[in-house]
Amino acid sequence: MSQATVTETATPRTTPPTGRGTRRNAIERRVLRVLRPIVIALFLLAALFPFYYMILLSFRPLEEVLQNPGSLWVSPSDIDPGTYTDVLKSEEDGGQGFLSFIRNSALVAIGTVLFTLLVAVPGAYAVSRLEFFGRRRISALFLAVYFFPAILLAVPLFVFFTRIEMRGSLVALLIVYVAQVAAVSIYMLRNYFDTIPVSLEDAAAIDGCSRLQTMRHISLPLAMPAIISNALFIFMIAWNEFLFALLFLLERRDNWTVSLGLSRLSGSIEVPTTTLMAGSVILTVPIILLFFISERWLTGGLTAGAEKG
């Protein structure tokens, strides 16, 4: 097929291209040469500007923003870091209590990561390596779970945790998060285990290692890059999550996560926008830092499924 195309396209090359064709070619090239940097600049601006604005506003005094909303710069003498102390201080001290929100978010996110890896790493190993009853069906189920709409789960989980009187606890939220990410996690890790040659494990087996020993001493160390990128991926999902935090923790201010706290306080008129911008920066910075540290690993993980399609 490709051979045929090559020979076919080779024929016209002997005749020189018509004048009109070359002119169109030249025009298109020139237009694209000008257009490309403009397009790139526009995309960069669109992607970065909101974050720049977020940081800018978090340092500007509120009165100054209201007086001069169009300004894109803050002079060093006007920098007001008071918004950060205000947003972090506890409610009793007249602040917004973000410090405790950060603690809650971190507890839930780190807990979700540890707990998910604890169940998903052995699970992914089993799905990748071991032939057991129902293996294919379980993999299919886990992939399907990835596409189950969260809003469909919202109603029953809300009702269930209300009924056992656990709604409002961070543990309930953690369990729900683990259930939703474990399936994806297994899918991603399995793809990685599949790339590790079985021969290494066979060698260990011949040396008398049991399955679990082989898994611990051979496969796990080799899968470490995938496990770490998976951990970061789970952390991001749990840290950013909003719907279930809203459903579960709304009435329990002491348990609010950063996302929930920010969304609740932005609805009230009493809290100044600049203070909340400081809150947004606090919510966003950990994710952006993690992202730039792990970008190479993460993007590899995100597109791992794409190569199949």
Next chain:
Amino acid sequence: MSRSRLRSSRARQDARTGLALISPTFVIVFTMVVLPILWTVSLAFQQVRLLNLRTTGIIGDYSVENFTAVLKSDGFIDALVTTLVYSVGGTASAIILGLIAALALRKPFRGRGFVRAALLLPYVAPVVAAAFVWTTLLNPQYGLANEWGTGLLGWEEPIAFLSSRDELSPFGITIPIPTALLTVIAFEAWRSFPFAFLFLTARMEAIPNTLEEAGELDGATPTQRFRHIVLPQLLPTIAVLTVLRFIWTFNNFDDIYLLTGGGAGTEVVSVRVYNFLIARGDIGAAAAQALVLAVILAVLVTAYLKFFGRQEEAA
């Protein structure tokens, strides 16, 4: 003989280890995802409210009342249409923007790695923070968009991007402009184009150079090469992206809830489900709407896959 017995005993052992290793995940996913979905179906056919929650069990009075009430209720059909417009608009614009970005960054240049990483920020940033910055930027009183619009672009008055539906009447014909809906679609495009960009970039890098070089030698212009060489290779990826993005946008709750709260003609079904559940405490009706949403989505995706699958076969 003994060798084969050894192997089969190892296989049996593997089967047991496999089940043991997978069962914790299976139990969690089963109790926290599969059972709840089945329970949604049960709840949707019962008259359950937050107030009488304690007295309802698995065996209750089943009826289709919730569904008839939901289908007849004010605004449900509107919400469905809004959901559909939002998903189609959001998916299409995200993929088109992602494609343009991937094409623009195809040729290597200094700093390309940084640009690529930077373009992914809208996708990885927390939705609550992103939505808050957007609402601030678009605020009619002190938002930057309106400050510049009225100051530099000569708008007569600030536009309430997130809370208005406007009308435009050129030549005496009144065209309704769903400003708020267009704004939430733009937000969705901004937040999810990086996803399309990432997938399309990965696919583009796998296209062999030889084809395009041959095209170039034959005098094919850049747009011709894109149309006849690059695009056909990207179509399967675009098809997968369409399904993924459509599913996620169709069920999206966070973005619209945070930006408009469902006001000004942006109430999608998922926001409605939330309002029925929390504000009205009507669990039965909320479950019924979530179920209708899921069924419609399943039908749409199946139809799409059937149609697209057949095209693939024919090609």
